[in-house]
């Protein structure tokens with residue numbers, strides 16, 4: 001894997017992801033449009049002006065799945081440096097309580113996956129390295145360098161927020 005100097009790195013975009021877990025299931029989406037369309041991911045997107053990452057994660061999940069999550073907490077911060085898209089600092093949240101029914105929208109098709117059978121082959125290449133760890137309760141930072149769709153550098157470390 002390639003070395004990358006992250007000193008002084010700043011994301012051009014600040015974005016969020018929110019993973020809802022209930023029992024042995026995780027709520028995922030097939031993303032219909034935007035960056036990563038066609039991939040499986042959690043709901044999320046860019047911060048609005050003046051919005052906090054937590055408020056953004058909850059809003060994006062409301063807009064994409066029509067559910068209101070009430071107990072989201074931050075579990076990871078991921079830095080994505082990409083060759084073909086502005087760099088993204090992504091705040092990742094996890095929750096388990098919500099009202100509403102996960103519903104398909106213009107942005108996403110929701111589905112529940114078994115925690116033991118998450119479809120990593122349909123997800124971004126880095127996800128298999130950090131998602132299992134946050135699902136076990138770890139708090140992480142991750143730094144990922146992409147050349148197109150290919151991950152060419154990865155650093156993951158324990159964190160506290």
Ligand SMILES: Nc1nc2c([nH]c(=O)n2[C@H]2C[C@H](O)[C@@H](COP(=O)(O)OP(=O)(O)OP(=O)(O)O)O2)c(=O)[nH]1
Nearest residue numbers: 015016034035036041044045046080088090124126
């Ligand atoms: N799980 C995962 N998510 C990623 C990776 N790279 C990456 O940009 N994302 C997520 C972070 C953001 O939620 C989203 C990209 O942000 P974006 O804000 O540019 O795209 P979007 O079209 O969803 O945004 P929006 O217009 O709805 O606000 O994709 C990755 O490697 N793994």
